[in-house]
Amino acid sequence: MTERNEVKDFNVVVTTSHQPDAEQVKKARELARSLGFPYVSRKRLKSISRPSLLVYVLEKNGRLVLVSEAGRLFFHPSAAKIRFINLKKGLSDHLIKALSPEGYEQVLDLTFGLGSEAILMAHFLPKGKVVGLEASVHIYNVVRYGMIHFLQSTVKPEEEWIKDAIRRIVLINADFREYVKNTPEESFDVVYCDPMFEQPKYASSSMNPLRPVAVYDTLSKEDVESFLRICRKKVIIKFHREDTWFKELEFHWITGSKKSGVFYGVIEKR
Known part of the structure; x- marks a missing residue:
């Protein structure tokens, strides 16, 4: 499945952690649809990276992390x-x-x-x-x-x-x-x-x-x-x-x- 070229115009994207399996990619795509943000493969992320970009990362353990210049934001009690x-x-x-x-x-x-x-x-x-x-x-x-x-x-x-x-x-x-x-x-x-x-x-x-x-x-x-x-x-x-x-x-x-x-x-x- 190809990714949309216009993704470069967004300030928020969804991706996976490094070397994801098929199930992780599937869940990340579903998450992107539910949140209303574009999905970007991990390999392509570097090509669109910029200081203002917010990145939702679905990790292998199922944890969702929001990555920005300030650090990694995730739920932890x-x-x-x-x-x-x-x-x-x-x-x-x-x-x-x-x-x-x-x-x-x-x-x-x-x-x-x-x-x-x-x-x-x-x-x-x-x-x-x-x-x-x-x-x-x-x-x-x-x-x-x-x-x-x-x-x-x-x-x-x-x-x-x-x-x-x-x-x-x-x-x-x-x-x-x-x-x-x-x-x-x-x-x-x-x-x-x-x-x-x-x-x-x-x-x-x-x-x-x-x-x-x-x-x-x-x-x-x-x-x-x-x-x-x-x-x-x-x-x-x-x-x-x-x-x-x-x-x-x-x-x-x-x-x-x-x-x-x-x-x-x-x-x-x-």
């Missing part, structure tokens, strides 16, 4: 695993402290990202769920595919909790302002928002591949008021002490780490 292990050791987690889950809550995560915090929250909601919004179509594609692949994979017994948590997550590709505007009052128990920090922490290498494709939004008082409208219990906002936008918000209480500078501000629905 490692941050959730680390925080879960710390909780099992008896350590506190500031997000879970802010959430104070009773187990039944319906949580709206406005800024899903790689989903680590949504997975952690969903673990504590055996009778609830997390609806996650991701505005970036590329992050959404990678994470949605990654979660499905994780559910279909064999994992260690100590990681089964991640599968259970993922089953309680609904991921939607949507801008949070548009979604909130069209959501009825008190539709969720908790609304959570984690905007990108104003001053990127480049030491966080796991976050760097997100930056070229992420959607950057700061919050206003009006945004928070709209969050309060659609929640029944509380709004939780994550911020860094170097951010400036959060200073106009009035939190009822804050929990976080002075060492890392990361905090969770809670506004109760009263």
Whole structure:
């Protein structure tokens, strides 16, 4: 099957890892069709390579990776695993402290990202769920595919909790302002928002591949008021002490780490 010559005009393509077998190529072509991007064979990729090109790579193990100048972006619940292990050791987690889950809550995560915090929250909601919004179509594609692949994979017994948590997550590709505007009052128990920090922490290498494709939004008082409208219990906002936008918000209480500078501000629905 020949590839389209006009592929050079695209900024996004789908390919395989090196030396793919026929089944891998077939799956990559199917993925390209479902995502709406052109398929390019691995051999031809070098001839169209340029700094602005985003490349979805379907690897031999079934993992989907988005490759850009910033690095390799793929779904990995490692941050959730680390925080879960710390909780099992008896350590506190500031997000879970802010959430104070009773187990039944319906949580709206406005800024899903790689989903680590949504997975952690969903673990504590055996009778609830997390609806996650991701505005970036590329992050959404990678994470949605990654979660499905994780559910279909064999994992260690100590990681089964991640599968259970993922089953309680609904991921939607949507801008949070548009979604909130069209959501009825008190539709969720908790609304959570984690905007990108104003001053990127480049030491966080796991976050760097997100930056070229992420959607950057700061919050206003009006945004928070709209969050309060659609929640029944509380709004939780994550911020860094170097951010400036959060200073106009009035939190009822804050929990976080002075060492890392990361905090969770809670506004109760009263």
